[in-house]
Amino acid sequence: MPCNVVVLISGSGSNLQALIDSQSDSNPARIGAVISNRADAYGLQRAQAAGIPTQVLSHREFADREAFDAALMAAIDAFQPDLVVLAGFMRILTPGFVRHYQGRLLNIHPSLLPRHKGLDTHNRAVAAGDAEHGCSVHFVTEELDGGPVAIQAAIPIRPDESVAQLTDRVHVEEHRIYPLAVRWFAEGRLRLGEQGAMLDGEKLPVSGHLIRT
Structure with missing residues (x-):
């Protein structure tokens, strides 16, 4: 049984492309729409090239965040998703929206x-002298960037690399772990339980399933 996925984007959609590329006969995840x-947003062209329905809902046309999120929920729910995926969607979501898709x-x-919730994470990791950096896929809760982590990819920070080089290396890991997490969810392996993120019925640690490269 396919898992119907709706993806929300605001920009280039490189993670969206990784999700599109991961679709296969053996993967039950199916992107039903991109909003x-x-x-x-260049990601709309990526979706259209893959034959995926797209929709634009400008937040500027709404009086406030609550009104936009209400319209966004209606647009998403029209596609009857099993999973909603944020892929560079640059909006802080209202508690009502988050609860609706809990x-x-x-x-x-x-x-x-x-570590490093919020923006400008790559610069902050370097400035903090971190030995490693990476990316995390997490369930969204009302706490910004605070929901239970499903999977992380960690890479060592090289002493001679620029922030731009580090950013590119993190992007590679993003494109690896996001399709994996979505596939786990589609296969029924990944779930949000009362105690946190669960994989194959077992509670994951705070760092989620950690991959080091």
């Missing part, structure tokens, strides 16, 4: 959560 709050809303964050 963006920006009409100029347990079926995933996000990817470019740091090893709980």
